Each structure stands twice: as C-alpha cells, then as structure tokens.
Amino acid sequence: MVATLIRLKRDLTFNGFNQSVWHILGTIFAGLYGLGIVGMIFSLQVMEGGAAVIDAEFVRTASVLMGSAIFLLWLIIPVFVSGADTAMNPRQFITYGIPRRGLILGLALTGLISIGAVLTVIWLIGQVLHWRWDAAAAATAVTTLPLLLITFSLVSQAVTTSISAWLSGRRSRDFLAILALGLMVLLYPIMIGLESAFSSLADAVPTVVDILALTPLGAGAALPADAAAGDWGMFMIRLAILAATAALAVVVIRAALVKITERPTVQSSSGSKSDQGLGLFARFPATPWGAVAARASTYWLKDSRYGGTLVLLPAFVVLAVVMYSQLDAPWVLLALGPVFGWMLGFAISADISYDHSAFALHITSGVSGTADRVGRLVGLLSFGLPITLLSALIPAVMFTGPATTAALVGASVGLLLSTAGFSCLVSARFTYPVPKPGDGPLSQPSGSTGRLMIVQLGMLVATVALMLPEVILVIVWLISGDSWLGWALGIAAVLKGLGLVWIGVTLGARVFERSQPELFQTVSQY
Structure with a gap:
C-alpha cells in the first residue's frame, strides 16, 4: 500500500505538467528560485567547512539558525496550502479502507516527493560538508540526514492532517492562512522586539541559538556540534528531542486520521440562521x-x-x-x-x-x-x-x-x-x-x-x-x-x-x- 501511494504521488506530480504551459513555467521558476537560494547557502556551507581556520561556534550558530528556518518552513507551508484541494489530502482516502499504519507511512514518504524535499536534501548534504572538518560531526550529519528528512515530512503531515481533521471549516482555514501571512508581515517588528530585549543583536544571537537548539526546531541541526565538542550528554538529549518530535507527529497524524475516517462530524442544518434581510443590497x-x-x-x-x-x-x-x-x-x-x-x-x-x-x-x-x-x-x-x-x-x-x-x-x-x-x-x-x-x-x-x-x-x-x-x-x-x-x-x-x-x-x-x-x-x- 505504501508503494502504491508513492506511485500515485509520483504520477500526480508528473501529470500536473500536462495541464498547461503556465504550470510548467511557474514550477520551473519556483524551482530555480529555490535552487538559487539553497545554492548560495550550499556554497557558504562548503566554503566555511573548508576554511583554514574553523570557528566552531560560528559553524554551530549558522547550522542551528538555518536548520530552524527550514524546519519552520515545513511547519508553515501546509498552513498556506491547506485551502487547496490537494490530491494527497487524507480525506481523499476515506472510502478506500487503507490500513492506518500504511497510510501514515505512505503520507510521510509521499511528502518527500516535492521540490521542497529536493531543496532540503541539498541543504542536508551541505550540512555534511559544513562539518567535514571534524570526523565525528561529519559522521553525525550523515547519520541524521534521513532522520531529519523524515521528521520534517512527519511534522508537515501532522499539520496537514490536523487542519483537515479539526480545522476543516472554511473560516478556520482562512483564519490560519491570514494569521500566518500577518506574522510574516510582522516578522520585522518581532525581530526588533527580540533585539530590544538584549543590548544588541550580537548579544541576542547566542542566547537565541542555545534556546533553539533545545527545541524541535534546532535540535537536529545542533547534533553535529555536540559530536564535534564531545558533549555526548547534550547529544543524547537533543537526539531524544528529535525522536520525540517524530513520535509526537505520528501520534497527531494517527489521532487526526481517526477523527477523519472513524468519527466524521455531521453538520446539521437546523441551526442555520434565519433571513436577516437584504443586507448591503438594501444600502446601495x-x-x-x-x-x-x-x-x-x-x-x-x-x-x-x-x-x-x-x-x-x-x-x-x-x-x-x-x-x-x-x-x-x-x-x-x-x-x-x-x-x-x-x-x-x-x-x-x-x-x-x-x-x-x-x-x-x-x-x-x-x-x-x-x-x-x-x-x-x-x-x-x-x-x-x-x-x-x-x-x-x-x-x-x-x-x-x-x-x-x-x-x-x-x-x-x-x-x-x-x-x-x-x-x-x-x-x-x-x-x-x-x-x-x-x-x-x-x-x-x-x-x-x-x-x-x-x-x-x-x-x-x-x-x-x-x-x-x-x-x-x-x-x-x-x-x-x-x-x-x-x-x-x-x-x-x-x-x-x-x-x-x-x-x-x-x-x-x-x-x-x-x-x-x-x-x-x-x-x-x-
């Protein structure tokens, strides 16, 4: 069943290019734009990892900040596309009787068939090169690459299924999308607020990085730094945070699928509002x-x-x-x-x-x-x-x-x-x-x-x-x-x-x- 879902996502992805020339051009432009940004980050990772004098703290800071940003993108992108009728929405599979375990694994793996997943893999490979100056750190980056990738996909799918299960109403979806866009517009005031809490932005960055490294956002990206420093205690703590995040995402996906497939909400029309008049039509x-x-x-x-x-x-x-x-x-x-x-x-x-x-x-x-x-x-x-x-x-x-x-x-x-x-x-x-x-x-x-x-x-x-x-x-x-x-x-x-x-x-x-x-x-x- 998992293989069937993967083939379905692959076929739907490639068949999408048969819709129109505009779709092809838009996809190519989006891919090239994302590739340009990730390419610049990849180049910086390669140069920093091969520098004559390595600043371990700078490498750790850059790794955690970039890892947190990418994790955040995997979190918020489903909010932006939640209103779309995506073919892999869990509600599309209600009538097929797919075993829940296979559906969870299939949805997580099909989430990796996307331009975003390809760009994430490029960044993860850059992580390995970023830490290549230390054998333990490089080995950790290689080992955690698939773990980070599947965690990103699981968390993203958890957001998607949660919205579909508990926030499937149009008003709820619209509120989430507008809230996400509003937060993006207010990103600068939020950063200014963080900066004002410290004497300068340079003073704020180390503290912010330390906090992020103890959260699901930056824990995975900080693992190579712990390996390079030989701090295996913090290494195990961050590994546990990452594993707990993936496990929690699976629990959320499972609960959402139970809500979608076994306990659907039946809406009643008895509570509909009565006619309130012509509204604005009476004012024009x-x-x-x-x-x-x-x-x-x-x-x-x-x-x-x-x-x-x-x-x-x-x-x-x-x-x-x-x-x-x-x-x-x-x-x-x-x-x-x-x-x-x-x-x-x-x-x-x-x-x-x-x-x-x-x-x-x-x-x-x-x-x-x-x-x-x-x-x-x-x-x-x-x-x-x-x-x-x-x-x-x-x-x-x-x-x-x-x-x-x-x-x-x-x-x-x-x-x-x-x-x-x-x-x-x-x-x-x-x-x-x-x-x-x-x-x-x-x-x-x-x-x-x-x-x-x-x-x-x-x-x-x-x-x-x-x-x-x-x-x-x-x-x-x-x-x-x-x-x-x-x-x-x-x-x-x-x-x-x-x-x-x-x-x-x-x-x-x-x-x-x-x-x-x-x-x-x-x-x-x-």
Whole structure:
C-alpha cells in the first residue's frame, strides 16, 4: 500500500505538467528560485567547512539558525496550502479502507516527493560538508540526514492532517492562512522586539541559538556540534528531542486520521440562521450597478480571498510604526497612503476570476459592461477611499506642511483611482487562475503561477509608467521649492486618476460585453 501511494504521488506530480504551459513555467521558476537560494547557502556551507581556520561556534550558530528556518518552513507551508484541494489530502482516502499504519507511512514518504524535499536534501548534504572538518560531526550529519528528512515530512503531515481533521471549516482555514501571512508581515517588528530585549543583536544571537537548539526546531541541526565538542550528554538529549518530535507527529497524524475516517462530524442544518434581510443590497441604489456594488462589497466582508487584503493593512501600519520608531524616518509612515492606494486598487484586478461560476449571474441577468465595471469599482471605493485618505492624511499632518499634505493625499488618492481604473480593464481582458470559492486565501490552483506572475508584473510596470507625470512634478517641485507645485501635484494626480477611471471603465465595459461567453468559459475552468 505504501508503494502504491508513492506511485500515485509520483504520477500526480508528473501529470500536473500536462495541464498547461503556465504550470510548467511557474514550477520551473519556483524551482530555480529555490535552487538559487539553497545554492548560495550550499556554497557558504562548503566554503566555511573548508576554511583554514574553523570557528566552531560560528559553524554551530549558522547550522542551528538555518536548520530552524527550514524546519519552520515545513511547519508553515501546509498552513498556506491547506485551502487547496490537494490530491494527497487524507480525506481523499476515506472510502478506500487503507490500513492506518500504511497510510501514515505512505503520507510521510509521499511528502518527500516535492521540490521542497529536493531543496532540503541539498541543504542536508551541505550540512555534511559544513562539518567535514571534524570526523565525528561529519559522521553525525550523515547519520541524521534521513532522520531529519523524515521528521520534517512527519511534522508537515501532522499539520496537514490536523487542519483537515479539526480545522476543516472554511473560516478556520482562512483564519490560519491570514494569521500566518500577518506574522510574516510582522516578522520585522518581532525581530526588533527580540533585539530590544538584549543590548544588541550580537548579544541576542547566542542566547537565541542555545534556546533553539533545545527545541524541535534546532535540535537536529545542533547534533553535529555536540559530536564535534564531545558533549555526548547534550547529544543524547537533543537526539531524544528529535525522536520525540517524530513520535509526537505520528501520534497527531494517527489521532487526526481517526477523527477523519472513524468519527466524521455531521453538520446539521437546523441551526442555520434565519433571513436577516437584504443586507448591503438594501444600502446601495436599486440599479444594476448598485446590485453589483452590493455583491462586490459583500465579497469584501465575507469572502476571505478578498478580506485577506484588508487584514494585511493593520499589519502594515504596525510594521511602519515599528520601523519609524527604530529608524526615526517619517517617510516610512508617509508611504502608507500611496502603498494602500496601490494595494486596494490592484485588489480588483482579478474580480471576474474570483467570481468563478457565479459570473453566470452577470451574463444571464443581462448586466451591461458599464454597470458591471462601475459596480465593482464603487464596491471598492466605498471603503478603499476613506482608508487611503486617512492613511495619507494623518502622517502628512503630523510631519509635513499644507503643500506636502495636499501633494501626498492627492497622490495617494490618485494612485488608488489610477490603479483601480486600470484594474477595471485588466480584470476583463487578462484573467488568471485564483483560489476557488471556499479555498484558502493563500492557496493557488495548479498551473496559475506563470500566468499570475506575468499579468501582475505587467500591471506593476504599467502602474509605474502611469505615475510618471506625478514623478516629474515631484522632481520639479523639489528643485524649485515652490509650494504651489505641491497643490498642483495633488490636484493633477486626482484628476488624472479620475480620467483613468473613466478610460478603464469604458474600455473594460467594451471588452466585457464583447467577450462574455469566453470570459465565463475561462473563469469556470480555473
């Protein structure tokens, strides 16, 4: 049975390349990107291990930090992809009656058939070369290589099965994914907090490394250091920590499989909520564009694929405040307005793709292209415009004068309008695969990476090009120092944004009306 699962994962992996050219390009790009990073780490490991003078403490520090980072990646990546309908999800095997022991071992081994596992093996080989200057350490690195690899896979599978068993609801998955992304955004403030707890970062590193080496994150990577130092007592303690981690992961996987296969949760419809009225549909005009705006606003409030963007905004504010307190650089806070304007304007660049099969409502109801484009735009601006205004106005009032405040607020609002107007055209003309309704906000369907990157990169370049008039005005303003140019910049940015909104809505409406059947066929197949 284990061999069958391995062959199944192998066949599914290779068959995925037959889906589309974009999938192949995206996989190749991701593989080359990961290989480039791991290749640089591997080169450093080889050079450090062959240095004329070996700093054993530095080698130990680098080994534990890198090992902890890789272990952490194996932990958090399942959170990001938990919303996807992966073929090796344990729920897919409920009806096959596979013995639990074979399923646990099969899932752990199939987890090693991935680009991440290949990159991890390269790092583990680098570990051996990193410690080659000491025979005992090198032998330990070789011996623990398979143990570390299977532990990584078991822990990753434990996270996956736990989410599938106890957090299978859409809200739970979405919360975990957004929480993980928020923590990544707040990584810098967390590091600053650790640094402030010590006199300097150099003082913090040894303590952090010692702590990590006594946790499952860094215990395995610290084993060669104990062998090199001859500290066999700590060696056995860390080996026990690593073995206990693998054993605990097996226990968690087993309990999760019992929950999935033997004690499934039966949801009752008796507790469903009663009708609470029309909601946002009662707050927008009773017109076609008003109905579309209400529907789009409902998406922003209840669909985590949209709402994930809103959750990130407070995280960016915290990040900016921490960076300002450390660098004493007001520009960090002043940049929030333009950044929020661009993010929110870009957020509707895939609105039709997010509709998936629900896009049929727009076709069968005969909504015009103009009503569709205007409705989605109004749904965004109803909250995006106040957020952008406040994020630009508050820091500007705190740190700048009237002319700079007018310029910053106008540029932020203009960037929001310009990007949103451009998105009205892009979303109707260039669609790409996005998470399906019910999937996690951070999951990506197979074959989406290549087209996604090309469309988003093209839009980023186009947005930068559209902002060239503002950039020229800023340069002239800085050279001349005339305050009236600041007011002119703000007014010009808003007027240009309104013009691009009109152009984007007009052209987007034409594309929408001309290619409705093709759009529906495309997005429903994603």
